[in-house]
Amino acid sequence: MNRPLTLAALGLGAYWAYRALRPTYSYKGKCVLIAGGSRGLGLVIARQLVDAGARVAICARDPDELRRAAVDLANRGGEVLALRCDITDREAVKATVALVEGRMGPIDVLINNAGVIGVGPLETMQLGDF
Secondary structure (H helix, E strand, C coil): CCHHHHHHHHHHHHHHHHHHHCCCCCCCCCEEEEECCCCHHHHHHHHHHHHCCCEEEEEECCHHHHHHHHHHHHHCCCCEEEEECCCCCHHHHHHHHHHHHHHHCCCCEEEECCCCCCCCCHHHCCHHHC
16 A cells, blocks of 8 residues: 555545535625725735626725725726725614615624724723724
């Protein structure tokens, strides 16, 4: 018995079993809200989702960046909604979610890419820090 060859075959078998059984998810037609979607990682994710057929809503604080991102995404053929929102303002977040749902339907996926960095011991952190 060739032990390395047997282990390799088992590994390959496990890999193919994983590929056959892993769940798949299609973003086609899904409504995705991306906080912080006007630049950087958020915009890269938005581009990938538009390419996958998702209906994408992006929100950020800077209206100029939002306009540029919306044009970029629309030029890729996507259905895009760009909204100004400061995620540190709870009422603004509620209003943004309501606008997205009103115009695009229920949100299927939320990607919270926006935020600020707060550093400190967990014991001293308050809800607002998160």
